[in-house]
Amino acid sequence: MKRIMTVMLAVIYITTGTISVMAGEPENNDAQKKESVSDSVKVQTSENTDEDRPKENSWRYLNGELIPQEDDATSNARAVTNAWKxxxxxFVNSLGKPIPGAKKKGMDISEYQGTINWDTVKNRSDIDFVIIRCSYxxxxxxxxxxxxxxxxxxxxIPYGVYIYSTATTVSAVxxxxxxxxxxLEGHQPTYPVYFDMEENSVxxxxxxTIGKLANTFCSKISGAGYKVGIYASLxxxxxxxxxxxxxxESWSKWVAQYSASCQYQSKYDMWQCTSSGKVNGVSTNVDINFWMSDEPVINQDADRVMVSDENIITYTSHIQSYGWQEPVNNGYQTGKPGYGKRLEAFKINVGGGYGDLGVRYQACIQDEGWKPLAETGQLAGTEGKSKYIQAVKISLTGSQAENYDIYYRVYSQNFGWLGWTxxxxxxxxxxxxxxxxxxxIAVLPKGATIPGTTDNSYKTTGKKVEYRTYVEKQGWKKYSADGEQSGTIGQARAVQGLxxxxxxxxxxxxxxxDTYMQSYGWMGEKANNTAAGILNGGKRMExxxxxxTGxxxxxYDIYYRVHTQTFGWLDWAKNGEPSGTKDYAKRIEAVQVKVVPKGNPAPGATSIAFKEAKxxxxxxxxTYGWMSKVHDxxxxxxxGKAKRMEALNIAxxxxxxNKEISYRTHVQTYGWQKWVNGGKNSGTEGKAKRLEAIQIELKDSLAD
Structure with a gap:
């Protein structure tokens, strides 16, 4: 009856006041009227009726109803009264044992907790933070x-946010x-914005596809300046x-496992340990969580840190698509964290009135490595080359530098904000x-408190040099590093690029x-990951x-060696020496490169790194005619083929x-032939006469 009256009143509202309402109308008429209304008016609001709202279905929900969960706190006979306190x-678990790494205790809440008495939560509970559901x-x-x-x-009360996602397509997410x-407009959550992944339809x-859904959500939310994370069960x-x-690593991980401990093996920030928690001010059971790392990366703290003097330095950055940013003062951020845009260059200036104080800084650039130091006001990095900076170094100079420390940190792709150094x-x-x-950047008086954590300020693979080869019919190989092989062996394929x-x-x-290429010789020096050689041009690298430099x-010393056709691995060359062959017409098939500290031993033998034919x-x-040329x-x-040799050419x-070498051959039936100089044929062709002896004479410088 309630449904009939709701529909009929809607009809009255959108038509005229002349329609009569009869509570006893048959149900099929009601259905017809309901259909006609839905055809003309479709309204979706946050206050839709329970029938209209989607129903959560997951390991925690069945048709929108919470499923009671058993965990150690409720089912274990050994559970203690001070569980999760x-x-x-x-903080101790459901067995009364300490929870390693637990820093703060929180709860996550939604409409299922009803109207919470937040004054009681604030003043009479042990809750340090809250994760609030904003939508589903x-x-x-x-x-x-x-x-x-x-x-x-x-x-x-510090809080974060989560959305229960039901999206199964990118457009939906x-x-x-x-x-x-x-x-979130007008709000500043301290903890991350979490993407709750548990819906059965996913x-x-x-x-x-699941990865695309998560990445789409996190990219859009982090692009708006918020720290993001993923919630899921173990x-x-x-x-x-x-x-x-x-x-x-820039995404916070929130793991749900209702147990006395969390068995997730990778790094995570938050553990949801039970759904049957009791909190003063909340009339229902509530999920209890523990923050397992240091203080969270506060969403708004990227803007600035507290410093005693904001005017001591100013700095600016050049950002992909945005260009040069407005200069900011000491303690503030420059750039576009979470927007997916590369920082390409930066400049730092010192304010007036600070005496003999300067700043020196350096950028490590994509493919180019560390560039020379820049001084106060100079550009570090590049413009117009579409190359990102991946690391920086900054220090103070001058007689006043001893009075200060300069701290700095970067927001790095995937890693997020790294620690201070x-x-x-x-x-x-x-x-x-x-x-x-x-x-x-934060310039602080010497000995002042560090602006934040110093963990993971610089992440490195430890590999000093990377290289790759372009292989005949295979294209570019993956990067190799520090003495690893790049190329192929046993496939008779030439390296064509490096x-x-x-x-x-x-x-x-x-x-x-530099590379020595078939038919072309030495091609000219390259650097900074620029391709050297002739890619897919049918020419072998030899x-x-x-x-x-610098x-x-x-x-360091740089050592390198090559695997060549016929000769295999040659010995190691170093610091500009040639490695490979010349005039043997032998292809390079693989390459190894290694950088070692100056004066340290070579990676291996160094006696025969280069073979040049004379x-x-x-x-x-x-039967075969003229065979291929060979060398030295x-x-x-x-x-072993019982085939006679009939003629010879030496050059x-x-x-x-060639004029300094001469030779003659003794031929079956004909005897000794005339002397010829280098490059000329001696013997016979097509006469079926075997070559029986050879004489060779060297003259002038060759004889010496």
Whole structure:
């Protein structure tokens, strides 16, 4: 009856006042009227009736109803009365044992907790933070969202946010993200904005699709300036969320496992340990959570840190798509964290009135490594080259520098805000190909408190040089590093291109390299990961040379060797020496490169790194005719095939010496032939006469 009256009143509202309402109308008429109304008016609001709102279905919900969960706190006979409380300064689990790493205790809440007495929560509970559900699905606001968030802000209770996602497509998750962004307008959550992944409809989408959903949401929310995270059960984390995007270290991980301990093996920030928690001020059971890391990255703290003097420095950055940013003062951030835009350059200036105080800084650039130091006001980085900075170093100079420490940190792609470092130490990453998106600097009086954590200020693979080869019919191989093989062995494929880059050395300078190509010779030096050689041009690479420049050359030696056709691995060459062959017509098949500290032993033997042919010769053989040219001690002719040799041609590789070598052959029936100089044939062709003897004479410089 209630449903009939609701529909009929809607009809009266949108038509005229002349329609009669009869409570006893048959149900089929009601259905017809309801259909006609829905055809003309479709309204979706956050206050839709229970029948209209979608129903959550997951390991926690069945048709929108919470499923009672058994955990140690409720089912274990050994569960203690002080479960999940702080005892002697430590949080304990359902068995009364300390929870390793637990820093803060929180709860997550939604409309299912009803109207919470937040004054009681604030003053009479042990809750340190709250994670508030803002919405579920696309466009469905949690009925208690506005009340809960306003109360937390009124009382100063730190909070984060989560959305229960029902999206199964990218377009649907985009709508969810936009809805969350609108609801967050005017609010400043301290803890992350979490994407709750538990809906059953997502389970069979496949790891790649699930990864795209999560990445879409997190990219849009982080792009709006919020720290983001993923909520899922232990099973989901281990078995469902397997796409590589979930390794993004800038995403906070929230793990649900209702047990006395969390068995998740990777790093996580928050553990949801029970759904049957009791909190003063909340009339229902509530989920209890523990924050397991240091203080959270506060969403709004990226803007600035507290400093005693904001005017001592100013700095600016050049950001992809945005160009130069407005200068900011000491303690503030410059850049676009979370927008997916590379920081390409930066400048730092010192304010007036600080005496003999300057600043020196350095950028490690994509493919180019550490560039020379820049001084106060100069540009570090690049403009117009579309290259990102991946690490920086900053230090103070001048007689007043001893009175200050300069701290700095960077926002790095996938890693998020890294820890603080200071006074010329590297900040950022090398070897991971991750761009810096923002930079923050704080100049403080000597000995002042560090602005924040110093953990993970610089991430590195430890590999100093990376290189790759372009292989015939296979294209570019993956990067190899520090003596690893790049190329192929046993496949008779020529290397046709080479690219080398500095990876992690913390010193300025480049790796410069040259290639010797079939028909062309030495091609000219390249650097900074620029391709050297002739890609897919049908020409083999026969030799290489590499050397270091700048500080790299002062600190390191560079060794390299090649695997060549016929000769296999040659010995190691170093610092600009040629490696490979010349005039043997032998292809390079693989390359190894290694950088070692200056003066340290070579990686291996160094005696025969390069083979250059002096003499070339070929033979005319019964049945086969003229055979391929060979060099310097190689066998010419055939062996074990009972084929006669009929003629010979000998030449110096440097043809100017051909006049200094002469030879003649003794031929069956004909005897000794006339003497000929280098490059001429001696013997017979097509007469079926075997060559029986050879005489060779060297003259002038060759004779010496």
């Amino acid at each position: 702080k005892v002697n300064g430590q 699905g696309s466009g469905y606001k949690d009925r208690k969202w506005e009340y809960n968030v306003k109360e937390c802000e009124r009382l100063g 985009e709508k969810e993200a936009e809805n969350v962004k609108k609801m 389970l069979n989408l496949g790891s790649s 099973y989901w984390w281990n078995s469902i969320l397997t796409d590589r995007v979930f390794k993004n 200071s006074n010329g130490q590297p900040a950022g990453s090398q070897g991971y190909e991750k761009r810096i998106e923002a930079l923050q 690219a080398v880059r500095v990876n992690d050395t913390q010193y300025s300078g480049n790796i410069v390299y 030799a290489i040379k590499l050397h270091l 500080e790299l050359a002062e600190k 003499i070339a010769y070929k033979t005319h053989v019964q 001690g190689e066998t010419a002719g055939t062996s 110096m590789v440097d043809s100017s010496y």
